[in-house]
Amino acid sequence: MSVLIKADGISKRYTVNSHYMELKPTSLTIEKGKIYVIEGQSGAGKSTLLSVLGGMEEPSMGKIYYKGNSFFDLSEEKQAEIRGKYYGFVFQSYQLIPELTVQENIELPLKFVKNKKDNIHHTHELAAYLGIHSQLHKHPEYLSGGEQQRVAIARALITSPEIIFADEPTGNLDTITTKKIIKLFTELCTEKSISFVVVTHEKNLFDHPHTLFKMKNGVLGVAEEHV
Numbered sequence: 597m598s599v600l601i602k603a604d605g606i607s608k609r610y611t612v613n614s615h616y617m618e619l620k621p622t623s624l625t626i627e628k629g630k631i632y633v634i635e636g637q638s639g640a641g642k643s644t645l646l647s648v649l650g651g652m653e654e655p656s657m658g659k660i661y662y663k664g665n666s667f668f669d670l671s672e673e674k675q676a677e678i679r680g681k682y683y684g685f686v687f688q689s690y691q692l693i694p695e696l697t698v699q700e701n702i703e704l705p706l707k708f709v710k711n712k713k714d715n716i717h718h719t720h721e722l723a724a725y726l727g728i729h730s731q732l733h734k735h736p737e738y739l740s741g742g743e744q745q746r747v748a749i750a751r752a753l754i755t756s757p758e759i760i761f762a763d764e765p766t767g768n769l770d771t772i773t774t775k776k777i778i779k780l781f782t783e784l785c786t787e788k789s790i791s792f793v794v795v796t797h798e799k800n801l802f803d804h805p806h807t808l809f810k811m812k813n814g815v816l817g818v819a820e821e822h823v
Contacts, residue, residue, distance in 0.1 A: 597806065599663070600759055600791055601626040601649060606658035608648055612639035619644050620814045621658065626759065631781070631788035631804060635796060636811035642795040643688065643763050645816065649793060650761040651679050680708035684752030684763040690744045692736040692751075698723075699732040702750045709755050722750040727773070740770040749777060753784070759791040766798065778802060 608619040619641045647653040665729040723729040726746040745768045766774040782804040784790045809815040
């Protein structure tokens with residue numbers, strides 16, 4: 597398996613209810629076509645770790661490497677290109693742009709992609725699968741929390757990125773929709789070798805083979821392989 601991302605001794609300070617916490621020095625490797633699950637309670641440091649791995653926040657110490665290149669030593673333009681073209685993000689707070697329609701929100705990452713027409717067709721396929729096709733012309737304010745969550749998932753998948761960083765991707769979804777999302781993730785991992793780093797407080801989210809980390813008080817536990 598080829599290595600996409602390597603974290604080498606990264607640490608980061610973060611706040612929980614106005615209290616300073618610290619992501620303790622952490623090293624791990626993200627390989628192509630694998631699923632990584634990080635379990636833990638709120639405030640454990642999961643979202644902070646995800647943000648650093650995804651190049652959204654620079655670590656206080658240590659290095660993040662993308663395909664052997666020190667990510668934060670690259671130009672800001674190159675960092676943005678990698679995040680836009682090769683990374684997909686599902687944020688816990690959705691991060692949808694209220695002035696844009698659902699379709700425009702989903703297709704926002706396509707500015708980094710050449711073959712936009714193929715991907716626009718992909719928009720309708722994803723929206724239909726996720727049950728939001730009838731909402732494409734609406735603005736986010738008219739959608740439920742679960743619908744907004746599915747828009748965020750579609751946006752993360754629209755470019756068929758190399759890796760998806762998902763922060764509580766099923767947090768506002770019912771059981772049936774959760775199963776559909778996890779099925780889609782595992783199919784994309786198997787068929788397109790897309791890697792997934794999923795942060796969750798839910799137990800046993802994946803039946804598919806994956807690497808599980810448990811996190812507590814900023815400390816990432818030892819990897820557990822689930823086959």
